Amino acid sequence: MSGNNIKVVCRFRPQNSIELREGGVPIVDVTDGVSVQLKVRVIRLLAPRPGRETQDMFAFDKVFGMETEQQEIFEYSIKSIVDDVVAGYNGTVFAYGQTGSGKTFTMMGSDIDDERNKGIIPRIVEQIFQSILMAPANMEFTVKVSYMEIYMEKVRDLLNPSQDNLPIHEDKLKGVYVKGLLEVYVASTEEVFEVMRRGGNARVVAYTSKYLDRHMNAESSRSHSIVQITITQKNLDTGAAKSGKLYLVDLAGSEKVGKTGASGQTLEEAKKINKSLTALGMVINNLTDGKSSHIPYRDSKLTRILQESLGGNSRTTLIINCSPSSYNEQETLSTLRFGIRAKTIKNKAKVNVDLSPAELKALLKRVKAEAVTYQQYISALEGEIGIWRQGGQVPEASWVTMERAAKNDLPQAVPQQATAPAFKPIVSDDSRPATPALVLEKDEREEFLRRENELMDQIAEKETDLANGEKLVATITEELNYLKDQDKNLTTENQAMSSELNDVKHQLQKISYESKESAITVESLRETNQELQAELEELKKSLTAMRSAQKVNVDEEKIKRKADKMAEMMAGFDPSGEISEKEKQIRDALYKFDLEKSSGPISLEDIAQLRKELSDSKSMLEQHENLIKNLSEDKEGLESKRTDLETRLTSLEMEYEELLDKTIAEEEEAFNRNTDIAETISELKVKLEHQYASKKELQQKEIEELKKEVERKNEEYQKLSTAMSDLKRANEELQSAIASKPSSTGSMSEKEKDLERMRKSMAQQLADFEVMKKALMRDLQNRCEKVVELEISLDETREQYNNALRASNNKAQQKKMAFLERNLEQLTNVQKQLVEQNSTLKKEVALAERKLTARNERIQSLETLLQDAQERLISQNQKFEAQLQAVRERLEQARTQKSQNAMAALNFGRIAKPLRGGGAVADSEPAAGNSAAEKRDKRTSWLPGFR
Numbered sequence: 036m037s038g039n040n041i042k043v044v045c046r047f048r049p050q051n052s053i054e055l056r057e058g059g060v061p062i063v064d065v066t067d068g069v070s071v072q073l074k075v076r077v078i079r080l081l082a083p084r085p086g087r088e089t090q091d092m093f094a095f096d097k098v099f100g101m102e103t104e105q106q107e108i109f110e111y112s113i114k115s116i117v118d119d120v121v122a123g124y125n126g127t128v129f130a131y132g133q134t135g136s137g138k139t140f141t142m143m144g145s146d147i148d149d150e151r152n153k154g155i156i157p158r159i160v161e162q163i164f165q166s167i168l169m170a171p172a173n174m175e176f177t178v179k180v181s182y183m184e185i186y187m188e189k190v191r192d193l194l195n196p197s198q199d200n201l202p203i204h205e206d207k208l209k210g211v212y213v214k215g216l217l218e219v220y221v222a223s224t225e226e227v228f229e230v231m232r233r234g235g236n237a238r239v240v241a242y243t244s245k246y247l248d249r250h251m252n253a254e255s256s257r258s259h260s261i262v263q264i265t266i267t268q269k270n271l272d273t274g275a276a277k278s279g280k281l282y283l284v285d286l287a288g289s290e291k292v293g294k295t296g297a298s299g300q301t302l303e304e305a306k307k308i309n310k311s312l313t314a315l316g317m318v319i320n321n322l323t324d325g326k327s328s329h330i331p332y333r334d335s336k337l338t339r340i341l342q343e344s345l346g347g348n349s350r351t352t353l354i355i356n357c358s359p360s361s362y363n364e365q366e367t368l369s370t371l372r373f374g375i376r377a378k379t380i381k382n383k384a385k386v387n388v389d390l391s392p393a394e395l396k397a398l399l400k401r402v403k404a405e406a407v408t409y410q411q412y413i414s415a416l417e418g419e420i421g422i423w424r425q426g427g428q429v430p431e432a433s434w435v436t437m438e439r440a441a442k443n444d445l446p447q448a449v450p451q452q453a454t455a456p457a458f459k460p461i462v463s464d465d466s467r468p469a470t471p472a473l474v475l476e477k478d479e480r481e482e483f484l485r486r487e488n489e490l491m492d493q494i495a496e497k498e499t500d501l502a503n504g505e506k507l508v509a510t511i512t513e514e515l516n517y518l519k520d521q522d523k524n525l526t527t528e529n530q531a532m533s534s535e536l537n538d539v540k541h542q543l544q545k546i547s548y549e550s551k552e553s554a555i556t557v558e559s560l561r562e563t564n565q566e567l568q569a570e571l572e573e574l575k576k577s578l579t580a581m582r583s584a585q586k587v588n589v590d591e592e593k594i595k596r597k598a599d600k601m602a603e604m605m606a607g608f609d610p611s612g613e614i615s616e617k618e619k620q621i622r623d624a625l626y627k628f629d630l631e632k633s634s635g636p637i638s639l640e641d642i643a644q645l646r647k648e649l650s651d652s653k654s655m656l657e658q659h660e661n662l663i664k665n666l667s668e669d670k671e672g673l674e675s676k677r678t679d680l681e682t683r684l685t686s687l688e689m690e691y692e693e694l695l696d697k698t699i700a701e702e703e704e705a706f707n708r709n710t711d712i713a714e715t716i717s718e719l720k721v722k723l724e725h726q727y728a729s730k731k732e733l734q735q736k737e738i739e740e741l742k743k744e745v746e747r748k749n750e751e752y753q754k755l756s757t758a759m760s761d762l763k764r765a766n767e768e769l770q771s772a773i774a775s776k777p778s779s780t781g782s783m784s785e786k787e788k789d790l791e792r793m794r795k796s797m798a799q800q801l802a803d804f805e806v807m808k809k810a811l812m813r814d815l816q817n818r819c820e821k822v823v824e825l826e827i828s829l830d831e832t833r834e835q836y837n838n839a840l841r842a843s844n845n846k847a848q849q850k851k852m853a854f855l856e857r858n859l860e861q862l863t864n865v866q867k868q869l870v871e872q873n874s875t876l877k878k879e880v881a882l883a884e885r886k887l888t889a890r891n892e893r894i895q896s897l898e899t900l901l902q903d904a905q906e907r908l909i910s911q912n913q914k915f916e917a918q919l920q921a922v923r924e925r926l927e928q929a930r931t932q933k934s935q936n937a938m939a940a941l942n943f944g945r946i947a948k949p950l951r952g953g954g955a956v957a958d959s960e961p962a963a964g965n966s967a968a969e970k971r972d973k974r975t976s977w978l979p980g981f982r
């Protein structure tokens with residue numbers, strides 16, 4: 036075991052594009068390869084002079100300039116560490132620097148296939164397997180790899196990412212270690228790369244690309260990654276074993292929080308990362324200031340894991356990566372200062388050996404001898420002290436020393452006080468008694484420290500458990516809150532639904548109430564309707580009765596009037612029964628004539644009588660002719676009167692029409708706004724016009740008939756005149772016959788014959804006359820009837836006309852009539868409306884009933900739904916609880932399975948694969964190497980994020 040300083044090397048990368056764009060210039064000067072000079076430009080803002088330059092010099096074990104190759108770095112700073120680890124030492128390689136300073140480039144490189152640019156880790160792996168190959172054949176090696184990351188002060192196993200908060204433990208044998216970290220056995224570089232590829236996939240990298248322009252690197256690693264390679268070797272001949280552990284650490288960016296522009300969660304993260312780096316700085320400070328007895332390894336996970344690497348059992352190399360640019364001069368300065376401080380740390384590296392039995396025996400023997408020597412030395416010292424204490428003197432040549440004890444050359448004079456106490460308090464007279472200081476043996480102290488560490492680990496573990504428990508409690512509380520929220524929501528929904536239900540019920544009650552009300556209204560309306568209908572019927576009946584009574588009266592009056600007129604008119608014809616009388620006389624005369632003829636010749640008296648009678652009949656005929664003349668004159672007068680009446684009627688009709696039009700127009704104008712009255716008037720007008728037209732037509736027909744009748748009468752009159760003239764002629768003939776009778780008695784027979792003939796013709800004429808008279812009388816009667824009827828109808832028309840005139844003139848009456856008609860109409864309308872309302876209400880009632888039934892059904896269905904929903908909710912709740920439980924269990928299973936799977940995925944790493952040194956596996960290596968090379972050819976990128 037020997038004290039050795041941490042090796043610190045410094046590497047500058049070339050300026051990147053951001054620095055160039057921002058106008059950065061290289062400010063580093065690497066001249067001798069071990070020191071770097073930084074030209075820092077200080078601008079005095081107050082003085083208007085250009086800035087002055089100050090020069091800082093930093094010396095390291097090695098300084099690599101911007102153009103340094105990866106191989107060079109490896110050769111100088113790393114290769115020896117690999118050899119040490121293979122030899123059984125612990126080794127650590129740190130890469131420290133700001134984001135984008137080239138830490139990952141240095142550790143991993145840009146591409147594994149790129150022989151030139153691959154980083155130190157692939158080179159280390161290759162070197163390890165190379166060293167194993169070079170080892171003696173009796174040496175058996177096992178190589179284990181683990182890969183972890185410290186993110187937000189949590190240790191996460193990158194080969195088993197479900198383990199994201201692993202505890203750190205320490206024990207006597209293993210030292211400080213991460214408990215539960217997956218260690219994978221590997222037998223080739225390819226397997227190591229595979230392990231690292233898998234681990235790299237799980238790395239947490241926060242991209243701050245949106246800050247790229249103004250700030251730092253695009254892929255800013257926010258976590259510390261640690262690759263741990265453990266090499267164990269065993270001498271198969273002696274059984275002696277050694278193990279070396281190599282930590283390859285890519286630290287997170289060391290820049291100040293503000294520089295990355297990170298904020299929010301990233302800011303929180305940066306603070307925690309900074310905490311780790313601050314703790315690292317504190318550990319380095321305390322290790323190097325020479326005063327501090329306490330090293331705060333426990334302040335962060337990083338320093339705790341790397342405890343042995345800093346001031347402990349490790350050969351450590353720190354690579355500080357810097358930017359050469361003026362743009363990052365402050366970060367570069369602080370990085371360089373960090374490196375300078377770390378350089379003074381002293382480590383005590385030792386080989387971690389497991390001795391063989393022979394070695395152990397030898398060691399025991401040696402230790403026992405040493406123990407005897409020490410025992411003798413102590414006894415000698417105690418003897419010497421005893422002399423001194425008793426006030427005696429011991430010559431300097433006899434003083435007990437370790438060398439003499441080792442040579443077994445101790446003076447015998449010194450009394451042996453084997454039973455002397457280990458220490459005695461020194462009592463001074465002039466001072467108060469001091470508190471006895473317990474001097475602990477070194478082993479005891481170490482034991483105490485170890486115990487303390489163990490206890491601290493237990494505390495840390497408990498804290499983790501506590502944190503996990505708290506997390507679980509938080510999750511459960513969250514779930515509980517969620518469930519409570521759900522419950523609350525459901526209760527609210529439930530309440531809302533019940534209030535809705537209540538509303539619906541209220542509505543239902545209201546509807547049923549309204550429906551009852553409507554039924555009552557319908558009933559009352561029906562009754563009113565019936566009453567109105569009855570009233571209407573009565574009115575109609577009375578109206579019909581009145582009309583019929585009026586008609587009967589009118590008819591009776593008409594008949595009576597007609598009879599009177601006829602009587603009056605017929606009284607004018609043959610008032611004294613003269614015609615009948617004369618006719619009778621003629622008949623009598625004819626009879627007598629017949630008798631005389633049968634009895635003998637006619638006497639002169641008889642003839643005189645006959646002549647007298649004849650003259651009488653002649654005068655009567657003249658009278659009759661006069662009467663006929665008078666009648667015809669009367670008829671003409673009547674005709675002219677009728678014509679007058681007709682013209683008057685026509686003019687009156689025209690007047691009436693004009694008046695009617697005028698009145699209607701006035702009425703229309705007056706009742707312009709009242710459509711009902713206008714309608715009534717127009718209807719009335721139409722009715723009247725219609726009535727008037729029919730009447731006019733009737734009268735026209737009658738007039739036509741009368742005209743025809745008059746013509747016929749004329750004809751009859753002509754006939755009658757002809758008959759009269761015949762009678763005259765017969766009479767004249769009779770007179771002449773009478774006159775000639777006394778002079779010609781001889782020709783009596785001839786005269787008799789003539790008389791006979793005359794008598795016959797007279798009888799014939801009389802019969803004709805009789806017939807004609809009858810016909811005449813009949814015609815006359817008919818004509819009289821017609822005239823009477825005509826007069827009556829004329830009177831009626833006049834009356835009607837007067838009525839119409841009165842009606843059109845009498846506004847009040849008209850209004851009344853219109854009002855009455857309107858009333859009637861309104862009543863009819865009301866009746867109609869009532870009937871309609873009734874039917875509508877019936878329909879509505881039916882509808883409302885249907886709706887009511889539907890609503891009842893809906894309510895029932897809603898209630899069922901509500902109940903269902905509640906039941907479902909309860910069952911869902913139960914199911915959810917069960918699911919939650921199942922999910923928890925599954926999660927637990929998955930976690931365990933995942934860890935098992937992770938192990939399974941890296942199945943090549945579950946079993947230790949001993950490798951023989953000196954060609955024990957060299958036989959199979961070329962083949963493996965070939966396949967590895969083949970695999971490499973196929974791969975373009977072996978780690979995510981590597982270009």
Ligand SMILES: Nc1ncnc2c1ncn2[C@@H]1O[C@H](COP(=O)(O)OP(=O)(O)OP(=O)(O)O)[C@@H](O)[C@H]1O
Pocket residue numbers: 047048049051101132133134135136137138139140141145252254255256286287288356
């Ligand atoms: N020595 C170098 N030569 C050429 N390019 C380099 C060198 N060092 C770094 N780079 C390039 O600079 C960029 C940033 O480097 P890298 O990712 O290694 O930085 P980092 O310090 O690991 O950043 P972070 O802290 O964010 O992980 C990369 O593109 C890398 O290829």
